[in-house]
Amino acid sequence: MPKVIIAPSVLASDLGNLNYECRRMIDDGADWLHMDIMDGHFVPNIVMGAPILQSVKKAVPDIFMDCHMMVTEPERWVKDIAEAGGASYTFHLEATDDPLDVVRLIKATGMKASVAINPGTPASEISDELAEAVDMILVMTVWPGAGGQSFMKELMPKVAELRARFPHVNIEVDGGVAPKTIKYCADAGANVIVAGTAVFRAESPRDVIAYLRAECTAAQERILQERQTLIYDPNADVVGDDEDQEAEERRKEASAGRRSGATTPVGSTPRSYLRHLDRRRSSAASGKSGKFGQLTDLGMTLKLV
Numbered sequence: 001m002p003k004v005i006i007a008p009s010v011l012a013s014d015l016g017n018l019n020y021e022c023r024r025m026i027d028d029g030a031d032w033l034h035m036d037i038m039d040g041h042f043v044p045n046i047v048m049g050a051p052i053l054q055s056v057k058k059a060v061p062d063i064f065m066d067c068h069m070m071v072t073e074p075e076r077w078v079k080d081i082a083e084a085g086g087a088s089y090t091f092h093l094e095a096t097d098d099p100l101d102v103v104r105l106i107k108a109t110g111m112k113a114s115v116a117i118n119p120g121t122p123a124s125e126i127s128d129e130l131a132e133a134v135d136m137i138l139v140m141t142v143w144p145g146a147g148g149q150s151f152m153k154e155l156m157p158k159v160a161e162l163r164a165r166f167p168h169v170n171i172e173v174d175g176g177v178a179p180k181t182i183k184y185c186a187d188a189g190a191n192v193i194v195a196g197t198a199v200f201r202a203e204s205p206r207d208v209i210a211y212l213r214a215e216c217t218a219a220q221e222r223i224l225q226e227r228q229t230l231i232y233d234p235n236a237d238v239v240g241d242d243e244d245q246e247a248e249e250r251r252k253e254a255s256a257g258r259r260s261g262a263t264t265p266v267g268s269t270p271r272s273y274l275r276h277l278d279r280r281r282s283s284a285a286s287g288k289s290g291k292f293g294q295l296t297d298l299g300m301t302l303k304l305v
């Protein structure tokens with residue numbers, strides 16, 4: 001599983017003291033700083049651009065700036081952000097017809113490339129080819145444009161689906177992530193955690209960062225153990241297996257979230273996504289068959305990582 005990374009979103013910081021705020025977060029244990037760039041078109045707000053990032057990079061040279069570009073023309077700002085010291089460039093899938101070309105432009109600058117999807121965009125819009133080309137996929141857990149919104153738990157099946165499909169890709173969540181909501185993200189398989197209000201406005205940002213990290217690390221161990229149980233067993237009977245009551249409950253909750261773009265009718269863990277595929281395939285088959293066979297028939301590659 002990819003490393004757990006905690007990235008406080010500076011949108012919730014004291015923007016008049018941005019250099020100090022970024023330094024404070026790094027000293028408190030943050031791995032990255034999440035820099036929200038908004039152009040007033042893709043989202044209705046305008047927040048910072050390359051000159052501000054450049055000034056931060058100069059004052060805080062060891063910063064890793066995770067640049068979330070909420071802009072309509074993602075290709076237009078790649079060079080400026082790279083020159084300003086951006087380390088990772090996230091563009092929105094909804095903002096381009098040629099995501100692979102944007103990735104190519106980003107990579108040519110030496111920055112890491114990442115693609116974001118809005119709450120209304122299904123995970124299936126991320127093609128295998130795109131996922132292999134990027135370093136990270138950002139699943140927005142609020143509609144982009146403002147900090148301090150409520151976390152959309154019903155989107156967790158998208159995270160679980162992407163984690164099941166791409167065990168090694170960084171999966172980032174952003175929006176309303178806090179100690180109260182981290183478990184949903186962590187169980188679904190997210191490993192890059194953006195949190196603005198919950199960290200910057202906390203009495204002890206250090207404690208919040210440590211808590212978010214601990215929850216994700218613990219969940220990763222659980223996910224790895226669950227994957228072990230998916231080792232091929234020709235005698236396994238997965239049809240009608242009701243051991244995972246919790247997944248069933250989550251499936252019900254998830255289906256209530258379809259209107260928000262959560263199109264995967266499954267529970268919110270990578271394992272339950274794989275089990276869903278298994279059940280779907282099994283219902284069309286007669287008798288018992290091995291799990292690997294069923295998954296690979298569906299085009300899935302089940303990997304132990």
Ligand SMILES: O=C(CO)[C@@H](O)[C@H](O)COP(=O)(O)O
Pocket residue numbers: 009011012034036068142143144145146147148149174175176177194195196197198
């Ligand atoms: O991109 C965005 C909003 O558009 C986020 O980065 C938010 O800034 C996260 O803030 P909180 O919801 O954690 O306060």
